[in-house]
Amino acid sequence: MSKQYQAIVVGAGPAGSSAALTMARAGLDVALVERGTFPGEKNMFGGILHRMTSIEEVLPEFWHNAPLERHIAKKGTTFMTGEASFHVQHETVNFDRAPYNGYTVFRPRFDSWLADEAIKAGATLITRATVDDLVHKNGRIAGVSILGRTGQIEAPVVIAADGVLSFTAKKAGLRQPKFDAGQMAVGVKALIDMPREMIDDRFGLVRDQGFANEFVGCTGGVRGGGFLYTNYDSLSIGLVFHLGSLRTSGKTPYDLLNAFMEQPQVAKLVRGGRLQEYSAHVIPEGGYKMIPELVGNGILVAGDAAALCNATGVNLEGINLASHSGILAGRTVIEAHERNDFSAKTLRRYKERLDLSWVMQDLKGFRNAPGMLHIDRIYNEYPELVCSMMEHIYRIDGTPKTSIPKLILREVKEKVGLKNAISDALTAWRAL
Amino acid sequence: MNIDEIFDFTSFTIDREPHIVLDPQVCVGCDNRGCTNSCPARCYTWSEEEQKMTFVHDGCLECGTCYIVCHRNAFTRWRYPRGGFGVAYRMT
Numbered sequence: 001m002s003k004q005y006q007a008i009v010v011g012a013g014p015a016g017s018s019a020a021l022t023m024a025r026a027g028l029d030v031a032l033v034e035r036g037t038f039p040g041e042k043n044m045f046g047g048i049l050h051r052m053t054s055i056e057e058v059l060p061e062f063w064h065n066a067p068l069e070r071h072i073a074k075k076g077t078t079f080m081t082g083e084a085s086f087h088v089q090h091e092t093v094n095f096d097r098a099p100y101n102g103y104t105v106f107r108p109r110f111d112s113w114l115a116d117e118a119i120k121a122g123a124t125l126i127t128r129a130t131v132d133d134l135v136h137k138n139g140r141i142a143g144v145s146i147l148g149r150t151g152q153i154e155a156p157v158v159i160a161a162d163g164v165l166s167f168t169a170k171k172a173g174l175r176q177p178k179f180d181a182g183q184m185a186v187g188v189k190a191l192i193d194m195p196r197e198m199i200d201d202r203f204g205l206v207r208d209q210g211f212a213n214e215f216v217g218c219t220g221g222v223r224g225g226g227f228l229y230t231n232y233d234s235l236s237i238g239l240v241f242h243l244g245s246l247r248t249s250g251k252t253p254y255d256l257l258n259a260f261m262e263q264p265q266v267a268k269l270v271r272g273g274r275l276q277e278y279s280a281h282v283i284p285e286g287g288y289k290m291i292p293e294l295v296g297n298g299i300l301v302a303g304d305a306a307a308l309c310n311a312t313g314v315n316l317e318g319i320n321l322a323s324h325s326g327i328l329a330g331r332t333v334i335e336a337h338e339r340n341d342f343s344a345k346t347l348r349r350y351k352e353r354l355d356l357s358w359v360m361q362d363l364k365g366f367r368n369a370p371g372m373l374h375i376d377r378i379y380n381e382y383p384e385l386v387c388s389m390m391e392h393i394y395r396i397d398g399t400p401k402t403s404i405p406k407l408i409l410r411e412v413k414e415k416v417g418l419k420n421a422i423s424d425a426l427t428a429w430r431a432l
Numbered sequence: 433m434n435i436d437e438i439f440d441f442t443s444f445t446i447d448r449e450p451h452i453v454l455d456p457q458v459c460v461g462c463d464n465r466g467c468t469n470s471c472p473a474r475c476y477t478w479s480e481e482e483q484k485m486t487f488v489h490d491g492c493l494e495c496g497t498c499y500i501v502c503h504r505n506a507f508t509r510w511r512y513p514r515g516g517f518g519v520a521y522r523m524t
Binding site (some may be wrong): 034036037040041042043044099106107108109127128130132147148149164165178179181185186188189190191234236238243244246247248249250252253254257258261275276277278280281282285289 | 433435438441442444464466469470472473489492493494495496497499500501503504511512513514515516518519520521522524
């Protein structure tokens with residue numbers, strides 16, 4: 001049995017649901033196709049839903065209705081070794097009031113909520129449906145087929161929002177057939193149950209305030225980093241590894257995650273908690289340079305499927321870019337329906353819209369950041385340098401002290417080498 | 433966290449038919465076998481004794497790591513499970 005729609009969205013994640021919502025509100029008959037038993041069932045992430053200005057426009061003050069956890073009022077960065085850590089932290093009242101700068105969320109709940117908004121606007125959600133292939137008629141995309149089901153879902157245009165590996169974009173010939181492990185990362189996460197009061201006391205939080213911390217030097221020398229975020233009554237703690245580096249390290253994500261949680265200063269933060277759930281997912285970290293073809297005849301690519309992830313090492317942004325790209329893709333499809341023209345030429349307006357938006361401008365501006373993150377010294381030598389320097393500065397041991405500039409120079413020479421340090425500083429300057 | 437106890441803390445609806453199938457002959461000739469250490473769910477095990485790669489899809493988190501780290505194209509099938517099957521996150 002086949003059913004005809006005006007547009008098909010593959011994947012009910014943030015990009016897909018944003019696209020479906022946009023199109024359904026304009027009166028289009030939209031099929032939102034999801035392989036999970038409900039939207040968000042297959043989704044995990046590093047933990048922060050950054051501010052979503054585009055969702056604020058379509059769903060004003062969505063924070064009153066969306067199933068969010070804490071808002072991020074406090075952000076920290078920790079440079080660490082096996083024994084030591086150096087921590088910097090930022091907190092401002094500006095991030096403690098609406099519109100909030102970011103939240104922690106549970107994806108099964110948040111993604112379901114966003115898909116529900118698309119349904120309320122008139123979109124048809126089809127769950128338990130893994131898209132198997134694109135259907136062509138007369139040389140044009142005419143719909144999708146579903147794995148294990150007979151018949152197809154038909155529409156003149158498809159938005160591929162099926163995540164990082166996007167087999168839909170691959171089948172349309174829009175993404176590279178083989179990914180470069182150097183442009184990809186994998187995140188692993190443990191959800192740790194902890195009473196709300198304990199989290200509030202431990203991290204210095206009140207009301208709905210949340211804390212987000214990034215860690216460097218916690219990945220056993222593998223390129224990557226760690227994170228710890230507070231939910232209402234649980235902690236999300238995990239590691240992200242560059243796959244090019246993990247592959248050859250011989251180390252496993254779960255052993256490194258255990259070692260991270262057992263590091264003395266981290267162990268104190270998770271003490272008293274109980275493991276609730278373990279999850280993992282790949283992240284497109286190559287930035288601007290790995291963005292695939294965004295449009296073809298009858299097809300547009302959005303979200304992770306389009307590698308719209310901004311991993312600068314400072315913030316790890318994805319959902320906000322995904323959602324914005326979904327909205328722009330949706331608007332382009334609305335226009336295409338007005339003209340009854342779904343050629344790549346018409347759909348290219350989506351790419352123009354993205355190029356003009358903060359999404360592409362950020363990715364372009366930070367296009368050298370992924371390269372900077374390939375400096376291996378960031379993950380071992382620099383955290384060691386920072387921790388050792390601070391220990392020397394603070395240490396009182398009855399011997400004469402070295403002046404701080406002299407100490408810095410000595411430590412840099414010893415741990416990294418002067419030439420490397422200058423070259424890395426230049427790389428970082430250019431990247432950020 | 434003990435990865436051997438993954439079924440105690442992550443939920444799965446296991447399909448009888450695997451969504452990932454590999455040609456183990458390709459793995460025999462692999463110089464790297466990055467899948468064995470990179471897979472966050474330890475689905476791949478290499479037996480040095482038998483010179484054999486074993487893949488079990490039951491605890492697969494559908495993360496995509498093996499699809500990327502395998503540089504020998506050992507997969508004769510790599511797709512997501514049929515709708516309704518596979519990993520089912522509750523909170524994460």
